Amino acid sequence: MDQSLHRDQVELSGAGEASGGALSGASGDAQASGRPFLMVTFTCAGAYQRVYRSLDGTHYMARCPKCAKTMRFVVGAGGTGQRAFQVSC
Numbered sequence: 001m002d003q004s005l006h007r008d009q010v011e012l013s014g015a016g017e018a019s020g021g022a023l024s025g026a027s028g029d030a031q032a033s034g035r036p037f038l039m040v041t042f043t044c045a046g047a048y049q050r051v052y053r054s055l056d057g058t059h060y061m062a063r064c065p066k067c068a069k070t071m072r073f074v075v076g077a078g079g080t081g082q083r084a085f086q087v088s089c
């Protein structure tokens, strides 16, 4: 079992993080094992995705497979321990 997963406090920040669709290193990142992730459901696409934490540990970045909108979950002390989110976009 993966006991190293610890809960991050995250906040959803939908403030226009439009990054031109540049998906940086999503496939070249082989060391996903052991990294914490969030479970995000995009309601507009009806799609569920695992979103892994960024390498620097400051945020999670989710991207809707249908409309390509990116949602950023910021890791911070004031956030929630929730691990599953629904994003309507």
Ligand SMILES: [Zn+2]
Pocket (backbone or CB within 6 Å): 042, 044, 045, 064, 065, 066, 067, 068, 069, 088, 089
């Ligand atoms: Zn969408």
